[in-house]
Amino acid sequence: MKLFPNLVRAVVAALDEIFYQERYADKVIERILKSNPKWGARDRGFIAETVYEMVRWKRLIETLSPSKDLYHLFGTYWLVQGNQLPAWEEFKGIEPNKIKEAYAKVESRAVKQSIPDWLDELGASLLGDQWDEEIDTLNQQAEVVLRVNTLKISREQLIKRLKEDGIETYAPKGYKDALVLAKRQNVFRNPAFKEGLFEVQDASSQLVAAALEVEPGMRVIDACAGAGGKSLHLAALMENKGRILSMDIHGWKLQNAKLRARRNGISIIEPRVIEGNKTIKRLKESADRVLLDVPCTGLGVLKRNPDTKWKLTPTSVEEVQKIQQDILQSYAQMLKPGGLMVYATCSILPVENQVQVEKFLGSDKGKDFELVEDQKVLAQESGFDGFYIAKLRRKLA
Numbered sequence: 001m002k003l004f005p006n007l008v009r010a011v012v013a014a015l016d017e018i019f020y021q022e023r024y025a026d027k028v029i030e031r032i033l034k035s036n037p038k039w040g041a042r043d044r045g046f047i048a049e050t051v052y053e054m055v056r057w058k059r060l061i062e063t064l065s066p067s068k069d070l071y072h073l074f075g076t077y078w079l080v081q082g083n084q085l086p087a088w089e090e091f092k093g094i095e096p097n098k099i100k101e102a103y104a105k106v107e108s109r110a111v112k113q114s115i116p117d118w119l120d121e122l123g124a125s126l127l128g129d130q131w132d133e134e135i136d137t138l139n140q141q142a143e144v145v146l147r148v149n150t151l152k153i154s155r156e157q158l159i160k161r162l163k164e165d166g167i168e169t170y171a172p173k174g175y176k177d178a179l180v181l182a183k184r185q186n187v188f189r190n191p192a193f194k195e196g197l198f199e200v201q202d203a204s205s206q207l208v209a210a211a212l213e214v215e216p217g218m219r220v221i222d223a224c225a226g227a228g229g230k231s232l233h234l235a236a237l238m239e240n241k242g243r244i245l246s247m248d249i250h251g252w253k254l255q256n257a258k259l260r261a262r263r264n265g266i267s268i269i270e271p272r273v274i275e276g277n278k279t280i281k282r283l284k285e286s287a288d289r290v291l292l293d294v295p296c297t298g299l300g301v302l303k304r305n306p307d308t309k310w311k312l313t314p315t316s317v318e319e320v321q322k323i324q325q326d327i328l329q330s331y332a333q334m335l336k337p338g339g340l341m342v343y344a345t346c347s348i349l350p351v352e353n354q355v356q357v358e359k360f361l362g363s364d365k366g367k368d369f370e371l372v373e374d375q376k377v378l379a380q381e382s383g384f385d386g387f388y389i390a391k392l393r394r395k396l397a
């Protein structure tokens, strides 16, 4: 494959910001791609994919590269991918044979899988035998999954509509509203997206709203709604009848949810910023369903957010667990007796998942609740993101 200097320059510029200025990969890529409207779909695909893959394999590449110079890192990555390097000045000092030898000598799983040592130790201690395959799966590129907006179109109709635009999809078994793209591509520019016929949402993530068993006319609270991915799905399942209170501590995220709701043809979503305990208390026993899609480490979605592994620390993993338990303890009161609550994370660590639910159920605030069922979705088993979904019922008084 031929390398173009301007594209490699763009990759290196992006990596400089991500590796050395600690910016978020998705934001950096978005801005760099916007900076040059002349790049075609292939160029954009090359830049985005190369940056993401180099972020994913950062530790391994750094171990094999002759230096931390970003062109050296790129060259090393390019060789490891099985390509040849052109004789550019920037690649001087890279010796393919030495890289090959160094690669063959790597023994540590943390280096091979390109993750921090502490994360490897944590994963192995919590997931035991399953960790090896799980981290291997989480290092593979994610598929692009769409959620059909059933308020506007059926899955069969959307398959046809996208096919007319040259986009091939298939319907994965066990996921009612999901469509997987046969080939990775940017679908945000497609008219069907602009018309609100689908959202991009991983198949595992689509299990969350479905677990709430909502019905048209219900009062539902999505307490950690963010940009509204699950709220939109809930609204579609409720046939846009009833009311969804989409709450978050960050108002700007909810603004985004509002825009998405408009595109989706949804009118039942009401955004509400959480200003403190008062906001929660006022809603005591007001909802038929409560969704707690809590902040988490994101270790189940490393496929699509590989920079997470470089941003997390042992301390941040502990801190997020405290927030999760605080949310369970405080927000559960919004559910009516007899109602259902779903606690969900996009993490595969039991300490963020079943351990949190057990702790809640054993506490004073959780004594009125019972676990109906929970799903531990590992990436290696589902083929999609890693998730945890626990369904809890509040007992009738």
Ligand SMILES: C[S@@+](CC[C@H](N)C(=O)[O-])C[C@H]1O[C@@H](n2cnc3c(N)ncnc32)[C@H](O)[C@@H]1O
Pocket (backbone or CB within 6 Å): 223, 224, 225, 226, 227, 228, 229, 230, 231, 247, 248, 249, 250, 253, 274, 293, 294, 295, 296, 323, 327
């Ligand atoms: C996993 S994300 C939610 C994703 C969202 N439900 C979706 O489907 O797009 C967790 C959200 O919780 C929010 N959050 C963090 N702390 C919170 C708190 N104490 N109360 C409510 N929301 C909180 C974050 O701002 C973030 O948007």
